[in-house]
Amino acid sequence: MAELVRDWLADYQRARRQPEESEAFVVEHETDPEIAEAIFTIFNERQRHESLVHDICQQLLSFYRAPEVVLHKFPLQFIPVLIYTYLHAVAAGDKKASRGVETLLICIYNGEVSTDDGGQKVVAFRMPILAQASVYHEMKNLPMTDLRRWEENCNREVKWGPHMRIESITAQNRMRIMAALLFCYNQQVNLAQKSSLLHLCRVASQLVNQGFTSKSGHAHRMSYGSDPTTGATFPKPSSPRIPLSCAFLIELVHAIYFAMFNGFGTIAIQTLEDIHNRAGYEMYTGVILVTSAVRNSLHANPSGQPNDGPMGLSVALTPSTNTVTTSVSKSMITNASFRTKKLPDDIPIQVQDLTMPQAPQQLASVTEESEPGSKESPSTKEGSGTRTSIIRPSMEGIKAQAHKALIAGFKKSKDKDKDKEGKSAEPPKPPQRKFDKHSQRNSLLQMQSDTGLDYEKSPLATKAKTYDAVVEQQPTEMLPLQTLSLINENGSNSFSVDSDMNEGVGAIQGGGPPGQLPTLNSNTNSITSSDLITKSFDSSVELAQLGHSNSNGAKLAEHGLE
Amino acid sequence: MANRRNTTKVEALIESCRSDGKWQRVLELTDELKTGSPHNECLANFLVGEARLENYLEENAPIESNFGRAKSGLGEARRYLNLALGESGQKAGIALDAYLLLAKLSFACGEYEQSLENFVKAELNTLAEKELTLRSLKILAESYAIRGLCLEQQTTKPTSKFKKAEKEAEMISSFERATDLGLLYLQEQDVASGSNSSNNSTAGSTLNVNATVQQSASNFAISSTIPASGAHEVNRRMGAILETALQRAPIVLIKAGKLQDAVERYRIMLNAIETRTTQSLRLTLARQLAEVLLRGVSGTIYALPFKGKSGGSTLRGSGRQLWKPHKYAARQQFSPRNQQEEIILLLLIAEALAVRDTVLSQSPEFRVARQHAMGNVSAVYDLLTLATVRWGLVQLLHESFEKALKFSFSEQHVWRQYGLSLMAAEKHAHALRVLQESMKLTPSDPLPCLLASRLCYESLGSVKQGLNYAQQALRREVKGFRPSRSQLFVGIGHQQLAIEATLKSDRDAYNKLALETLERAVQLDGNDHLAEYYLALQYALLNNVGEALSHIRFALALRMEHAPCLHLFALLLTASRRPREALGVVDDALHEFPDNLNLLHVKAHLQLHLEDAETALSTVQHMLAVWREIYEGQLAGEEEKHSDTKSGVHLMHSSQMSDKDSNSVYAVSLAAVSRVEHALSEAASSLSSFTQRPGPRRPWMLQIEIWLLLADVYLRIDQPNEALNCIHEATQIYPLSHQIMFMRGQVHVYLEQWLDAKQCFLNAVSANPNHMEALRALGETHLIMGEPRLAEKMLKDAAKLDPNCPKIWFTLGKVMETLGDYSASADCFATSLQLEPSCPVLPFTSLPLVFE
Structure with a gap:
């Protein structure tokens, strides 16, 4: 190996002296895969070839500065190995020995963060x-x-970027520079020889593992007894831990991820585990996020294993085509059950079809108690198209567009509301109590952040069940659109029905001018409180009433947006 | 005549049933056709064969395990199709279709060679592009798909290299054709079924009229079976063959080493307008393309999508090729300009699609469906994580996870990732809540506990809670690296509690515990510089400078360039009367960490200590410059963000920002008394000057520190006015800091304005009763003003807070002397003398809490 590299060094020196030979050298170099392998080997055994390492670095540096693209790109594949060599030397307190590598890294860094015309690369x-x-x-x-x-x-x-060019590496900027270098490596990793990926994995494992596995670390405990004032030197562990940073490790994971799906699955997975362990040890949340994402994608999901096919891709037929789409879907609640659509603000009214395939029979099941409901249902269906259009535009738009039927029905609905209020006020229900407590919070922001507090009490299975149950009974098209989306959004924040309700209430109390819209308030209260949802349906079956509560919902949304 | 009309009608009905895949119905109608006109026998044979074949395949997918059974199950169909091949078949124009169906049949039986032969007979290669009926389109699409699959599966290896390449090219082109035609078919189908359902009522009514004219009741029955509700179910499926081919096409390309072509193929398929049937396919494709881009394409070889076809979009409208699917063509389309844009766009689309299909029902019968949907969506989340974290987009990531909670009941992976992303996005309190949930879901994993513990120590200032989590983590620890980490965190908790404790008994107890646990942490992991650092700090706090020095040397041996270690080392050196060496250490450390304000702070104090106020002045000025360099941009960025959000009309965002908003010191100084109180209590809890508190408040607090230090320096060089100016600057930032009050008092002391000084110190003490320096200064002032009793009280309080400070004891001695209690005075002086050698220039509690 050493011979091969020496020849390579000598060849280039000769080629540089005679311009006509340099072209031949470039061509030959491009076709020779062994030299890179040899250089990797030298770096692996750098203790034995110290002077050679130095020479190699110098030559790589002149390659990097060479005008030929082939030569220019050649050193980039060694970045991980160079980084390891350098960081290891620094951690071992042997900076002097790594001067050559350090210079090379600085030059590559400065070159990579600049554009060709000398600007800063971004x-x-x-x-x-x-x-x-x-x-x-x-x-x-x-x-x-x-x-x-x-x-x-x-x-x-x-x-x-942009990254500043640097003159020297200090402890402060070291990891930043290494991360940037690795980023550049990742940008070009496609060009590197496949075999260099193997070295990448090996070196990455060493970077994160060094100093963790050896049991000899306790040897230096012997010197506890010695007098510290004498300045006795402390024997260093042979392979010290290498300080790393979050950004650097994330780039490393990306490099490993590439290797994993380009022929080095097994070793790359092992390396990933190593990085994951180190990240957990250092508690770098960013890295843990990424490593657990990759690990999870390797374990239990359709993303595929590295050896499943090219790049882990495989044909994933939609499974259980029969079960999912036909028999089960009728009663199954999916996210799509909450589907609402956004209308672009600048486009005139469009008729939208919100009907769900399972709507008709459920419609009947809910509204069976009220006679007029079943009669009215076709008309509400038709009306839904026009009504959805009022939701998006501004308040003025709503007022302008709210058709007269809406206003006419307004008075009627007031009475209904009163009835409803009377009903709902009678039994002292537990949600009512909570409601009082929460209504004191008057800011929307608080309301939002408070949902976090509800988490710990909320995800009880039973509550989630009730939530499901409530939703299940809702004929989606019957529900005023915006109210639906409100429930939907709240649902995403927490599972608990209670908190849903409180939020809804909070939104009204905080957002709406309370004196102005007293009846509206009461109406929406009844909609958002879980136990009254079905009741509000009964009353909202009538077209006018429905329109009214709908505009209310729009106002809600409006306040929410402010 | 009526009969004739009837047959054409029946034929039309058959065609429509074929399109809709109603094979049972086709069989019935074919019987009718046969009886109606016997000369149609060939067609009838074809139809029966086709219906049998499709009917069979609907129940038994053409996969390897079914091959054996298919041979017997499809015998009948094969016979009928072969019958349709004859001359009459040629004449009727159904021979081609029959061959294609026979190929399909052979494929279903696993007879690839035979299938290929049939394609040759059908002259599949020479077909011209023309408008086709829905059914023909499907047959053709499937035929290409089957040919591709057959070529791929073919066992006989071609002999020559040339042949091999030829075959590969043929296979690839087959797959490409199959995808184009397949997508086109699905699009046409969507259009057809759309118009079908809308026309249905009218079509049905005309049929009804017909039915009344004619006597046949069967027509009525036909019209009643067609309506969309039934067709809808069928429409949802495209068939295993097509689906396989659509997904297989790019994979085949990748296998052939044509990565760019594969990417392009994915793009073409995704560029086709989606249909009801392709929704799940699109999810798969979008995810896979993102995977390919993430896994196999690095920055340099990335090629832009649809490059060189920019002019083609106009052409596409007029001269659309008949056998290509319709494409998205909206004005102002977003077209990715680089790899990241494309990846994130794809993942966002995939996320939206996957999330829509997630199952919320928790009942057991949906378990399989739920898990499958969950798998799909978490695959997308994982890729999204990979793609965004690198660019610091955790903000966006945690929003995604927040959405995911709706359907992620008890999904430990999602909860954990959510917690981590919140933590990475520095939403500390929220992160803690989520981590608590995560702890419940993974009862054996110590990591969430450890993270929670760190959050409590580092950001939330609730040491007791943090200690609890650390202990929990330690209990969970069975294997791995981290027993030492958990142990260390327990130790840190005890140490912090000891620092916070005001009762001597408490403090001693916590100190003892801290020492024990930290010793154990060091034993568990001898290579951990952090454990050594905290152990050294613990010894330092216990005033055992010798032990502390030896441990900090171990720590430094493990990690040479660790700013906090060097910081502690310097303080320890000053505590052993070697301030010059300490200055040397700090200077060296600053060489490696030029922007470290902690070290600069120590340096300035050291220079003051060494009576070198002029250089200290330049050090502090340098600190201000560094502060500006580091934080000004950051704060400006912060402001920019704020203004962004204010202008935007988004509730979500503003609520998110509120977390940070509350930290902004400017807001505090303007109004919000409650926040001031909060801030005051915060300040009270942190005696130390440089406690690292992330979030925008910290930079401002740091600036106050720097101004006050500068004021101190100016006092030393006898420029009280300058000092007052500095104090004024600090007041601008945050007027209620007890440290500012204290420093103002110092200026008054310098100017010998005792009454004012006393008032200032009183203010400082009432703002923070645990501020030792202010208590001591107040005691001194009382003494000078001739109030020795009050002075004694204050000094004793101060001594209780910090029994290791020699200055307090010295002043107390003087007070005692004034009071005439000479023996007590002597005791005090003796204590002071004893303590003096081991007193650092700055208290050890000024060291920041570090975790790296």
């Missing part, structure tokens, strides 16, 4: 959002909540 991308149609999707087929969620990131740029 890798940036726009944050995609679902609310904008893309080559891969249209908005209309996705649920509204998803559309809205990443909206705030619209046009946000995510950046890597």
